Amino acid sequence: MPRTLHAETVLGQSLFQKISNCRVLMVGAGGIGCELLKNLAMSGFRQIELVDLDTIDLSNLNRQFLFQKQHIMKSKAEVARESALKFNPNINIIAHHANIKSPRFNVEWFKSFDIVMNALDNLDARRHVNMMCLVANVPLIESGTEGYLGQVTAIKKDETECYDCQPKPVRRTYPVCTIRSTPSQPIHCIVWAKSYLFSQLFGLPEDDDDERLEAEMTQENVKEIENLKKETQALKQIREAMGTADYPQKVFKKVFTDDINRLLSMEDMWQNRKSPVALKYEEIEKLVTEGNSQLNNTEESNTLKDQRVWSLAENFVVFLDSVRRLSEKLMKEQANNPNASLSFDKDDPDSLDFVTATSNLRSIIFDIEPKSQFKVKEMAGNIIPAIATTNAIIAGMIVMQSFKILNEKLNECKTIFFDGSRRPQIFLSESLNPPNPECRVCNNTHIILKVNTKKATLRDFLDKVIHGRNDDMDIGEVIVEEGGRIIYDVEYDDNLDATFEQLQITDGKLVSVKPDDDIDEQNSSIFAISHRDFETPNTWFQVDGEPFAARNKISVTKSNSFSKQKRKLEESEVDTFEGLSRKRPAMNEEILVEDDDIIVTDSGTQKLIVID
Template identity: 45%
Template structure:
């Protein structure tokens, strides 16, 4: 049993009882979550529920200290509960192994808690929790870490900015043509290697990949002549996944690093301003071309193997060894022998690292160690246990402020990698929580003016790219006037025949007021449509297939409308005589 005397002396008996009686929800039991759950039970919180859908992996053990090797494969939330109860057996901890997007964790569920803690590492889930807390007026303590950097803040409806008041960076994407024909950075080689893994052992085929070169990348591609040459080069040596699986290691090696490179070299226009790639054959890479000598893989001598940059010969050895292992796994997989890339699976990671390094050697790009390749392949930002611990401690500090009704003392805290300059150098900086952004469509603006080509844009794009993509809605329903245009969710499949229709065919036209509701998130706002024929339906979102022109709060919208009506109703005044 936990001795509460020290807590009572520090916090006061009244506040301690409030802490013990308040029901709190913790979303995420990973790096921050493990530290947070330990802190909560140690601080006297006695009614805790936690949600996490993930299972424990061996790669979690270096920083998620509530887990041990024997727990690998078990649900994180359940093991975290068991471990935390050892700190305070009196605590009532309920663990849920499930997704925060499940219908059971809706507004009714969230409204039963006095505080919510976010310990998540992905944007969609954090947005979802943010909206549920706003809709139920439940204070949210939001956190995030990235390496040595971290942030903790408090979100309260109408009092502070919400998680979506400030734009979040979008994931980096790379044009297909750059990846396949003119790579210039290690990440390009990693992305190509992951694609080849999926092509050989997974469900990806060329028909599943967009070859138009769309996507975002600094520097972009050349003109139309280059683009045509790239597409020709890709088409000339294209082989199906089945054809690639039929090859042994030397044949696949020569196809990827000899035949394909030779095809690219034949396209002179690609190399007018670039260094042409170099062919690497299996015989050259392995010396005598001895396949059996390669299947043991590269030597681990000379330091940590994962941090060693392989030579061409060592990369070829790793390629052959991992290829043999993956072929065996594929053959043993049964009727659906599809393998998925897993950064924590040794054979997968070595295969991708070998392919990426050999590709890099062909294009005179610096090769990467297996450690660095894993970070890029898994989009990994190294997790630092101490950063997570600091963030979790700050979350409990902010929670105590809220429970003692001192919300005005809440702070947004920033954990820094390097100390700030000046007389008071600090690794931890705190400032007032920012007020709501009046342009935020989630917590403030309820009217959004949207420019879109209503004649040439299908409803499917509006639903998938605008509502689900840009606005992160889960189950949007659309009404124009009193007519229901579209509904999503269980039992609404009969509305799917609306999706191919153009917007103007479903009454979404210029100046239309389109009401959108997501009952799962209890989120509702109105689009004011501005038809713009200049927005090309063939362009991607970043090129301006739609644009957000304005976001207005309901009160300000009414005031503007009333002012406009008054101005229109006022008779024209006679000009005064000078």
């Protein structure tokens, strides 16, 4: 009995045939990807390409079931392929151990697929695939999970919202004065330890804290900001003692005694708040010599050390020791490279010891509950435990959506929100929305530019492709950009005689051209570069599309068969993860800290400053 008989019977001959002929691209072979590849192999897909840049880690094995212990350090894409072929050896899977952003995955390669499925974990790669699918005009199924929460949606050029149609969430922010002077929650102390003290002691020396502080200045906090600047300067001087025996002690006394006493002298600050209590080095040292630290107790397993909250004496010992270890590490690196610096890594034991002990000592000063190292790791590393079942359910949903697309019933696709913790209603769905007329990504004109990148210059491109068109539309001055760099604008014409190749605009790259007067950035043309050695002499370009077509549109509002009415959500239901808008109940604040960088903002000025 053929393996696919069951799927064939359930899906019917017609759909099963479409599935067999469908060329599918899967991006990401992690938590969702492993489940998805198994589903594809079992439901009759026969032509699958998959891309993943990573290798298998021990921590993947609890949920990425295509991988086993003997596969650690091997390519995820290749091992996923081998394991999936065991489910169904009669299919064709091509695995690429590579970054999907690599130029070899150009628009023409994307065009060769009938459907693209994302199983990614980051905004940048998702945005890239979204853009490539828009340019190639291939339907994309987007997905994401976070703990018990999951989401799937379908994207099709000109018919639905694209990945970038809805604004992406900004990361959680904290006012600088809360972090530096008046913390009231464990996370404030963790952010201070990880993003401020760690980088001041071990980060780049030129890392300019003053600039950030100035950006946060308001009439009310002028004095405090000036004080904080002085505080940072004094710390910089202490840093010069790095490597000496009493360096850890000097740092301790500076940040846990002197700076706290300085804060205490600002009496106004503590009128309506509990005032901090400075730590006294000698007193705690005495506690340690009296044996108040369990940390050297060899009978206690590492796991227990991780999970219980350390005493004051224990945090003290770990603080001093981790400053010493990190200093040694930095100085060793600086011996080879004077510009070397360290950055916080939750998986580095020295960094994690430092952040745990530092944040706990600060918590004790401000009468905030200290946390175990396990919890600090979770909060500092923004870790939300992945749940295998959520990934499996979402991977199933992706395949269900693909059936609708293959049956040419895109209008039956939905955005599906899954919340495994909200029983009994674990699924919510919403009709797909039409493209957002304000979206800067999908409202652009997408064009494939076949070009002899070795011969054609930027001047040729501007003369022939941008200005030399026969549509009576003078586009005027333009700005040309590639990968975030400006290649040309009216005041920067140095590159005019350089070839595409010299400008590193090669096969697979995306070039954006926008009219100089286009303040809203809604009329850009995105050119996907495809190198060609044309046979006809002096032919260097072939343009597949009409540049600036969006300019000619009378109305940007598109009509289609999708519902334009979004169900209005309760405020507490709306939240976001990795850029997908979603509904869910309000979550614990600690979990909401997003991304490794913490942004500090002054709510009064709305300026955002990354202080990581």
